[in-house]
Amino acid sequence: MQTTTDQNRQQLIEYINQLPDRPYRDSYLIAVLHKAQELYGYVSRDAMDLISSQMQIPTAHIWGVVTFYHYFRTQPPGRYQISVCLGTACYVKGAAEVLQAFKDRLGVEAGQITEDGLFSLLEARCLGACGLAPVCMINDKVYGQLNPDKVGRIINDLRKAAR
């Protein structure tokens, strides 16, 4: 049976093969990296090695591009992706304390993932829910009027739900 990784590899190769053959084929690198992140959920080392051998681009160069852009993740995202809004409205309503509460309770910095792979913490600019400031988004759900205590309860609930 094919594993998910095998399927991802195959789809990535197919994507690279269908790219128009023209000079400066390297310029498709970013498009290919987007595809890899779409397939794997992040740009895995496996994907970068594959892109390197398929497109004949040195891995160091790919690594330079991947790390330059914030959009690309080099680690799998957590099951719950927490984006804490640091937009102006949220900020004046105490988003910094909210973010700090997430950091303290999860034991990670923004941009990192908890060791159990359950939570990834991100900073976000305005989520368009300023009326509920300060807010965060966890996967597709918006949580409003946050404070450090509420942060603790949300995390506990999600941990329970994940069991």
Next chain:
Amino acid sequence: MSKITIYINGKPYKVEPGQTIMQAADKLGFHIPRLCYHPKLSIEGACRVCIVEVEGMKNYVASCAFPVSDGMKIRTNTLELRQARRDIVELLLDNHPQDCHVCERNGTCELQRLSYSMGIRNRHFEGQRKDYPADESSEAVIRDPNRCILCGRCVRLCSEIQQIHNLSQAYRGFKTVVMPAYNIPMKDSVCSCCGQCVNVCPTAAFLEKNHTKEVFAALNDPSLVKVVQFAPSVRAAIGEAFGLEPGHNMEGQLVAALRRLGFDYVFDTQSGADLTITEEASEFLERLQGKGKLPMITSCSSAWMKCMEQFHPDLIDNISTCKSPMSMTGAMVKTYFARRLKVSPEKICSVAVMCCTAKKYEAARPELMVDGLRAVDYVVTTREAAWMIKSAGIDFLNIIPEPFDEPLGISSGAGVIFGTTGGVMEAALRSAYELFTGQTLVDIEVQAVRGFEAIKEGKVVMDGQEIRVAVTHGLGNASKLLDMVREDPKRYHFIEIMGCPGGCIGGGGQPYAGVNAIPLDEDALKKRAQVLYDLDRHRTIRRSHENPAVQRLYKEFLQRPLSPISHKYLHTHYKAKEPRGVIPRS
């Protein structure tokens, strides 16, 4: 094309069009300060140190990247410009450790020199400092991002000249770090250990792994017999570390200085080179008679060997099985010489002074062990040896030259020229011709393989058979040559590849460029090469197999070239290594 007129600081000059302001100014005697610029590399324009004022332009322009045009009015030294340049260098310094007094590059650092010439005498700001662990995993090259000023010379050199593409600038802004892919340790990367990043780094972000402490400890251990060898190109360059212009032969001085340091026996790697050639020429003739694959490719450059195993493993069967002159000399020290001395090889400390950082990696390769011991215990670069001599208070420039010790101190002219691109080929042809035809090669200097062109081709006719050879230097050129071989495997019979530009004389362990000099300057390399060609010309013995020390070695120990005992001690094998390197299609 007709010349154009430019004005520099108010005076008119006739210059060729189609060049940059910096190039034009250089020829007119204006040395505009610079940092990220290197004449052999692409233009980065990152450091902004080379800015000049051009009339009609709103901002200062980077003279390394801006072309001259007719009537252009350039100012290179106004008060505002001086201030702006000084500010740029000061901002670099703000993020720099500023611990010059404990830095390896103290006195040879380009940032230090720039800071002085800009007139920076006090510090106004305290910037944020970087705090990354130094990567000391490699046997050869250490990477310390804290000292890096992100000029990008190493990245460009590794990609453009060597085509190893091991380094890139990862992450962004203040967090940018020069690193291998995935931030893996240098030892697990595709790094060839050539050390050219060390040569071009203006600061100490790349250094060789230092072994002087271990060598000084061994020198102070009375229970050890201390044996040292040094490579041909070390004598051609070490004078530069003591302030001499390139082009001085310091062979006798180095022998004397190494004895003053405490070595009991000083041997010549050239003696091992003669052994290499005798074996390699015999191996070539065997292959020519159908035993083994052609073209045969030389294997004495350790950076090239690592590069071959990671980038070109399809050609492993073409690689000569001969060990390098250093490893052959080391093997003979731990066997033949130990027996002559009647001491246990464990009691011999074998040191090599090399122009090379990759030799440190080579010396640690398990395949090259001799009866369970390292053939060479420590490798120090030309730079490290120069430092040891200075540090021990030895007056190198005024010391009375001394001869090498026997038995591994005698060498032929063929062994000497090993140190420059084309030298191994020339030396091998001198011996192969005689071994094959039984006649003496009349025109002993093979001009076709001399010089600094990227790929040199030559032909020799031996008993009616045409032998086609090719020579290249620099790993990027090697890739191009190997693609030609893959396309037409019968194009050549014999190929010499040296990992560094110019061959060993341009090695990654050679003295840093002095004030007003450029790392890897071709004129300096040519002068070093000339030292070796002059030494060869003044030798009475110019063919490796005529070296009496080598002949005696065969008589007393090795029996004959390619004998079972020669195979045991002088030959090795290579295998494909991970990670596999990728060379982009150009």
